[in-house]
Amino acid sequence: MAHDWQPDFEQLVDEHQSMVYSLALRMTGDRGLAEEIAQDVFLELDKRLGKIESAAHACFWLRRVATSRSADALRRRKARRTSLWVTIEEDHGVPAEERTSPLGARLEQLLATLPEPQRAALVLRYQEELSPEEIAATLEAPLATVKSNLQRGLKLLRAKAENHLKEYVRGF
Amino acid sequence: MDFEPMDDFDRKLKRLFERWPAPPDLKRRLMENRRRRKERPQWFALPFAARVAVSLCLLAGVFAALYGGIAANQAEQRRKGEEARRQVLLALRITNHALDHMNRQLAAHNRARQE
Numbered sequence A: 001m002a003h004d005w006q007p008d009f010e011q012l013v014d015e016h017q018s019m020v021y022s023l024a025l026r027m028t029g030d031r032g033l034a035e036e037i038a039q040d041v042f043l044e045l046d047k048r049l050g051k052i053e054s055a056a057h058a059c060f061w062l063r064r065v066a067t068s069r070s071a072d073a074l075r076r077r078k079a080r081r082t083s084l085w086v087t088i089e090e091d092h093g094v095p096a097e098e099r100t101s102p103l104g105a106r107l108e109q110l111l112a113t114l115p116e117p118q119r120a121a122l123v124l125r126y127q128e129e130l131s132p133e134e135i136a137a138t139l140e141a142p143l144a145t146v147k148s149n150l151q152r153g154l155k156l157l158r159a160k161a162e163n164h165l166k167e168y169v170r171g172f
Numbered sequence B: 001m002d003f004e005p006m007d008d009f010d011r012k013l014k015r016l017f018e019r020w021p022a023p024p025d026l027k028r029r030l031m032e033n034r035r036r037r038k039e040r041p042q043w044f045a046l047p048f049a050a051r052v053a054v055s056l057c058l059l060a061g062v063f064a065a066l067y068g069g070i071a072a073n074q075a076e077q078r079r080k081g082e083e084a085r086r087q088v089l090l091a092l093r094i095t096n097h098a099l100d101h102m103n104r105q106l107a108a109h110n111r112a113r114q115e
Helices: A009-028 A031-047 A055-077 A081-090 A102-111 A116-126 A132-139 A143-164 B009-016 B026-039 B048-114
Strands: none
Touching: A009 A031, A009 A055, A009 A116, A009 B026, A031 A055, A031 B026, A055 A116, A055 A132, A102 A116, A102 A143, A102 B009, A116 A132, A116 A143, A116 B009, A132 A143, A143 B009
């Protein structure tokens, strides 16, 4: 199909590197792996640039591929969950406290302990602010499954937060 | 540290799960990787005829190696057969020699008894 949009790879990297890296980081909990995934995703985009029809399509494609590559990497490496999040506090030389609150950092740790499908749904919901329909399209999963994963993930995360973050939370 | 009560978990998550900044040199390394990939000769960038020629050469190499292996194996089997045959003949010659010697002794013994 012919389309007028002229993609600029460098501009796409500038616009979406934070999104792709954050998705991979929240999914894997491993900074090095997230960087590796981000590189792979953008190099794959470069190969398929001719098939991308619009800026929105590029964004959708990047989200979908970043999430699926991260899930694949997770399955391969069976990531060590919470312990990996110790490294994130450095945040490339910026202390975590300067970027986010300790509560945020702890919630990130708890997020990393959720099952992978629930984690993917929650990251897309809260980081990318996607609707359940958009998440279903991104993950290529049935809407009912996505809604269930969102509900269960949120419930689990809330329960874990209640148990582990008592020092930060006076009530939900 | 003191934090406000988390009365709206959903809203909190939206605020807390903002995007992380990408590593500062991610783009530089990515562009470097991209440049290196483009410089590297790509298999599918080769003309069709060149790909066919390379495939045929590889196939011929595989067949040559297989044929060489089979031929070498057959030669080795032949050599072992020859060696076994030589050893059997040697054993037969030794047996023959021993029997001749025994026959001669028996004949000498018989002649001595008749005399």
